[in-house]
Amino acid sequence: MIRLLILLSVLALPAKAEEIVLGLSQDEVAITATFDGSDLLIFGAIKRDAPTAAGELGVIVTVAGPDTPVTVRRKERRFGIWVNTDVVNVDAAPSFYAVASSAPLSDILTATEDIRHRIRTPQMVRSVGADVMDAGNFNRALIRIRAGQDLFQNLEGKVDFEEDTLFRAAISLPANLTEGDYQTRIFLTRDGQVVDIYDTNIPVKKVGLERWLYNLAHDNPFWYGLMSLSIAIAAGWLASAAFALLRR
Numbered sequence: 316m317i318r319l320l321i322l323l324s325v326l327a328l329p330a331k332a333e334e335i336v337l338g339l340s341q342d343e344v345a346i347t348a349t350f351d352g353s354d355l356l357i358f359g360a361i362k363r364d365a366p367t368a369a370g371e372l373g374v375i376v377t378v379a380g381p382d383t384p385v386t387v388r389r390k391e392r393r394f395g396i397w398v399n400t401d402v403v404n405v406d407a408a409p410s411f412y413a414v415a416s417s418a419p420l421s422d423i424l425t426a427t428e429d430i431r432h433r434i435r436t437p438q439m440v441r442s443v444g445a446d447v448m449d450a451g452n453f454n455r456a457l458i459r460i461r462a463g464q465d466l467f468q469n470l471e472g473k474v475d476f477e478e479d480t481l482f483r484a485a486i487s488l489p490a491n492l493t494e495g496d497y498q499t500r501i502f503l504t505r506d507g508q509v510v511d512i513y514d515t516n517i518p519v520k521k522v523g524l525e526r527w528l529y530n531l532a533h534d535n536p537f538w539y540g541l542m543s544l545s546i547a548i549a550a551g552w553l554a555s556a557a558f559a560l561l562r563r
Contacts, residue, residue: 333372334362335501335513352490355517358483361503370506373416373423374474375434376484377502380411380466380519381495387453403453407441410493415470415484425507432509434502436467465489492519
């Protein structure tokens with residue numbers, strides 16, 4: 316009887332008038348010894364069960380790497396040398412974050428919806444236990460540094476949105492990726508309000524020689540160190556032998 320009531324209550328819920336149907340160019344990203352970055356193509360369509368509603372429609376795509384703790388330090392010149400002064404520990408900062416949109420975010424997303432869903436980059440970077448008065452400056456400094464490394468990307472207007480139905484976005488993944496699951500979210504907005512969300516994960520992992528070396532370094536550090544030392548000695552001996560041969 317309880318199951319029947321639950322089923323009837325679910326069936327009684329109104330269906331979404333607009334829903335995201337998503338596609339990905341790849342289900343996972345493999346990091347190899349020669350990995351120098353990758354392009355992730357995200358494409359899809361808007362499925363409608365009712366006539367198109369009034370209001371401006373927008374699409375926002377975000378890709379977030381695993382969170383990593385970060386320590387941000389302020390450097391100041393003291394007695395002619397640069398020294399670390401204030402320190403802020405950023406507890407939640409994605410190792411990679413890209414946000415792409417079909418129009419400027421201020422046009423298709425309200426501030427309330429941004430806070431609720433944590434879409435803009437500053438919403439993803441948070442400091443806890445900061446003892447300095449201007450902790451926000453440290454967050455902005457972290458965003459600026461990672462943006463310069465292509466780890467934080469703001470791609471406003473880079474989502475191709477045709478006839479309010481088909482959308483397409485290309486996200487460039489740099490070579491210095493952190494291994495883990497990359498959360499991909501697609502938001503459909505109308506008049507700044509989020510009307511539908513699609514959420515999926517893209518695994519990013521080391522394979523081949525990279526995976527073997529990573530596992531060896533973490534599971535058997537003694538043998539990894541011994542192997543590294545042996546390779547260094549062998550490389551030094553070969554370089555010395557080659558140099559001696561050239562001198563002859």
